[in-house]
Amino acid sequence: MSKVGVWLVGASGSVATATIAGTVMLSKRKAKPTGLVTALPQFRGVKFCRFDSLVFGGHEVRKPDLIGELRSLHSNSGLFSPEVIQLAAGTFRQVRRRIRPGIAAGCGRPVEQMVTLDLIKRRTPAKVVAHIRRDLEEFKEQTRSSRLVVVNLSSTEPPFRRLACHRSLSKLRRALAKPGRSPLPASSLYCMAALEAGAAYVNFTPSLGPDVPALLELAEETGGLVTGSDGKTGETLCKSVIAPLFVMRNLKILSWVGHNIFGNRDAAVLDDPKNKSSKVKSKDHLIRSIAGYSPQTLVTIENIASMGEWKTAWDHVHFEGFLGAKMVMQFVWQGCDSVLAAPLVLDLIRLAVLAQERGERGVMKQTACFFKSPLGVEEQNMFKQFNMLAEYLKG
């Protein structure tokens, strides 16, 4: 069995921890693939890579402590049985040895304050990209992996200004060669390194990542793969099925208000208004896109420490029916962020490997249903996005 190297950016965060622990449990057949789209009965015929073929490594800007993270998810948020902690311990020790210092350039103040490991020290961005690429290639070699998938699970970066040098690869390379302020944030530097190594890059965060024309050019050149941004795990997922309800019944959405609260490390990062603005933007464009008009919308996301991993959203939809009657639908979503995200991360790894096997390159449009901000696809209606995936997997 050939191995798949999975490189996690943010390798000891809660999603990374849940992803690795979940892989152990699936490999040992101690857990069912609940929450994995690729495990749906309708996709039974597709040859996805096996869970026990995955080997993990990654970048981290904090002192990595995977077992500590898993224990704290158990005691603070009531996740995982003691059995999971016990069975995953060996793999966790192994992964820990493969973690390298990451970069926090452009990640905003909250992340910069957490940083204890940083590979950037007076180097040009180009050298940083080269360094990351070396980390990736060494990992692939040492683990004898035949495939490489990089997944960015780090916290939300502040919005990054679009620059002229983003428009073409040659301009971008020139800009990166200069010392000083990087023309790309960390997420895009990781993406660039991954693409240069011919790997697939999955951007599970709302950060800029691959959404840069020059990087898409690079993907075409190297045969690398990229996805959209920001995993769709909770409130936005709900919106992407409920908004179509109003459209299909020709009911007029008057306003849509969504308030989100949660309390993990991600939430702490979003306490900074700059980082938060990226997230809110990623969550807010959907209603307009599905409805085809612009009702008043409001999205907030707040760090409430006691909530831990439990992200709770309250959405209030005010709508108008026939003859001016105003009505209301409300929903409350009480989900656990990391265990909703982890199976989707595994799905995206499997879909990336499948695309590599099929010899594809560039944007993985078939993954639109996994992201709040798909790349290369305008569609936000979950059903239509899911149909795209189903069509692709038939092929």
Place this chain on the structure above:
Amino acid sequence: MSKVGVWLVGASGSVATATIAGTVMLSKRKAKPTGLVTALPQFRGVKFCRFDSLVFGGHEVRKPDLIGELRSLHSNSGLFSPEVIQLAAGTFRQVRRRIRPGIAAGCGRPVEQMVTLDLIKRRTPAKVVAHIRRDLEEFKEQTRSSRLVVVNLSSTEPPFRRLACHRSLSKLRRALAKPGRSPLPASSLYCMAALEAGAAYVNFTPSLGPDVPALLELAEETGGLVTGSDGKTGETLCKSVIAPLFVMRNLKILSWVGHNIFGNRDAAVLDDPKNKSSKVKSKDHLIRSIAGYSPQTLVTIENIASMGEWKTAWDHVHFEGFLGAKMVMQFVWQGCDSVLAAPLVLDLIRLAVLAQERGERGVMKQTACFFKSPLGVEEQNMFKQFNMLAEYLKG
């Protein structure tokens, strides 16, 4: 412009009243077609019948008082502007004159207690059908309508036992010719009369109606049309988009509880446990059908007088994600029954006329997305049902 005769069973109930008032407002271009599926931009190319071509008549078992009903919807449930009441008055007087006594056979105790007009008096069911048919044909003639659509808007009947004579038209005819207990409930007698008159029959209630093999046989014979049962206007509509969310993400539904409260005449009829059981059955099979397995489900529907037309549903979905994490989604739907139903009634009239124009006969499978219990179609997923309609309208 050729006219479309619309015969409403339950002609002075709240849905009928809202349907007629809405038609007046649309005809006078005083209201927008909000809530009408057939008015969606994507169906702009389809030639549906015009609103001002519709003329109304109907059966009623109570003393009809359409203006009284409209006024009470305004004062008790806050519906409609005074303008609507004023503009609809003329049409209401006209319609009132065309209302004939209906039948309450097999409608259950609560309906039987309301009855002030009843055409059944020691007649065989066959004679009742003939009588209804005559009402329909006279209406069509007097209004010079070129088309006829019968819509059943009456309250829920108790479940009706399937009988051997339902299996073929010849057996059914023999059974109907006998005096005594009717082998069909009122909803099916209306349906039979409509089909014998070559009309379309839309069963907006959970009652048995056209769901009888012998009646489908009749439709094929006479060129009549029938639909599924029980308009999908609120909680079940929500379920039919939200249940697919869990399926598409491979999240396991552990239990789904739905509590409904409302307080109009329909609610009063559902106070009788027998009538209620038809409704609950119609609302409860969906989760199983969409999920493909059988989580514990519970549906209640209760008559809370103060609520009037405002049907409020609370649904609690308990689900399991990756690694055994149990999570919850809840929604609250606060909708106004009759204004949600009325535009769908207009849609179904327009779709029936279109099918007549296209020379179709039998079950209108394309209307599955309008019903809690579609006929001839297993699919309960709203998105797939909507796609069926869109495909049909393209053709």
Place this chain on the structure above:
Amino acid sequence: MSKVGVWLVGASGSVATATIAGTVMLSKRKAKPTGLVTALPQFRGVKFCRFDSLVFGGHEVRKPDLIGELRSLHSNSGLFSPEVIQLAAGTFRQVRRRIRPGIAAGCGRPVEQMVTLDLIKRRTPAKVVAHIRRDLEEFKEQTRSSRLVVVNLSSTEPPFRRLACHRSLSKLRRALAKPGRSPLPASSLYCMAALEAGAAYVNFTPSLGPDVPALLELAEETGGLVTGSDGKTGETLCKSVIAPLFVMRNLKILSWVGHNIFGNRDAAVLDDPKNKSSKVKSKDHLIRSIAGYSPQTLVTIENIASMGEWKTAWDHVHFEGFLGAKMVMQFVWQGCDSVLAAPLVLDLIRLAVLAQERGERGVMKQTACFFKSPLGVEEQNMFKQFNMLAEYLKG
């Protein structure tokens, strides 16, 4: 330090288990007295009995397995840390040895199906009472307890018809001496035995228990103590503070609907319509009592297995304000039954011991705030009930 014997009826159920485990944790100062009313700062001056003075025994109709119960609360409902299970194990083994077979007379079909231990075998009810009393007295002696408190934590019995013999102690004794159908249900037989032993009897269930004139007569005679019925832990607790809001603002409650779902053993017992009717009655009279008029009310309580200990209630309050405006308040309570009940059980034990020390007898009216159906007190407003307790504790 003198010991307090606590005899739990339903000794290996979830509330009993949580109560004993909690006592261990409090005694070892490993837990804070969160949820204990008697631990409020304002009652700091009152000399309550110490947690480490409590020793437990009890009756049980199932094969007792306290550690199994604790483990299942942990794995199914996410309660308690592994530390609790470890620290409580010794005490649990001790308590297990003191458990005696209980009685299931009049407890309804679901309980009777669970019974593996039953002390009733062709004996008259009077002999059963004598037998229970002997169990209590032996327990008190063997544990060298100076005080005895009996707490009924068993599941809801069906309603029990009031009989003429309930009216006086002499009549009751005559009726109990006859063989055949017992004139009292199990809860009242336990209560009688407790009172004959001069103990306090706390009726934490909705069952009849002490609500029998003859038993109150007995309490006065023997110096025994009794309380109201049915611990107020969740939805009803909320109602008892929220209903006064509407009263204090002179807002008119139009209707109050409360739907409860949960899935533990208690829930399974309530699946039987007879047992359920006692519970619903106990939950439903409050609004009327606080409001002083009778809005339409509805209370349901349903067994949804996946919920385990997590009792979730949705309440919908429809109310009218000035000039006829109709408005809505809704609340959702997501509480964990046994950990809400256990600290109140400890409170009631401490209050019973205090009353014994003060030489009181008969109904403990000061405990009204703990019960859905207080005894000897009409007041249902939580604030007024709490003030009664505060006044009492000042004295």
Place this chain on the structure above:
Amino acid sequence: MSKVGVWLVGASGSVATATIAGTVMLSKRKAKPTGLVTALPQFRGVKFCRFDSLVFGGHEVRKPDLIGELRSLHSNSGLFSPEVIQLAAGTFRQVRRRIRPGIAAGCGRPVEQMVTLDLIKRRTPAKVVAHIRRDLEEFKEQTRSSRLVVVNLSSTEPPFRRLACHRSLSKLRRALAKPGRSPLPASSLYCMAALEAGAAYVNFTPSLGPDVPALLELAEETGGLVTGSDGKTGETLCKSVIAPLFVMRNLKILSWVGHNIFGNRDAAVLDDPKNKSSKVKSKDHLIRSIAGYSPQTLVTIENIASMGEWKTAWDHVHFEGFLGAKMVMQFVWQGCDSVLAAPLVLDLIRLAVLAQERGERGVMKQTACFFKSPLGVEEQNMFKQFNMLAEYLKG
């Protein structure tokens, strides 16, 4: 019957309009006093002023249009029957003639943009106060009122910095005599004028108003009366009964999040972050005060235009029970702001007149239960506040 002059600041806003219309309906016995605390059966013995003794006038900074406001409340927010509009019209015309231009000093940008009538034109604040006082006295004289109550119903001002000159009346008078930036915002200038006229001043808004030591000094001097600030009509009202629930059960509040949405003119004013900060502050201190410790709290209030008068709040209370179990209570309040406020305004007028009749002066502490920010009373627990009122009314 002697008349009571009621001077409304913000005389053609929604609360003013509902207050006047309600007074008309109560006077004509066409409405019940639902929502009026002073109409509670328990206060039946108290001699409150009659509704038909009230005459209205007021200040307004916009072009006053009371009938327009009433009509728009009817058509946009579904309030009031056509009968109300018809019966109130005469009184509305009368009141309209008595409206004088108000002041917008320190009211923040959104209010200043609405201003079409402003009495401040290069005058010192002292002259403005004198001018307002003259308005009040002329109104009292022209309407032959024996009593005068000023109620501030205007929108929220931004927070106003405490100044040294606020500390004593003599310093304040000196500061007001100087031209330039006023040392008091509009709400406090109105209050000062009212007190100088010996009237009662009710501060129904979160603005500074009477919360200035020098003004309390003035009240003692002139025999004027003042109240706390910011009428408690919705979410905060709920908090003030629900927070005590957790206190009385010794359950630990971990976090309390409250999100409010509404869409009337008040909401538009709160769109300005400065004005909003006063409101949020007034809503946020309560939990801390009732709990006696500081759980994390969050309050937002957002202008969602489609909501009109319907203020909807979602509160999420995360709390800890025995043995570390974390639980959740949520509530949704769907109330109509102006019809909740209007009866309380009438209550406060009646209580002010009663206090005048009893010869009281200074802070009306007995009104604490009406305000988010009571004056001279720390208590935030609604039940304790209500008991204060009940005690006062007994006296």
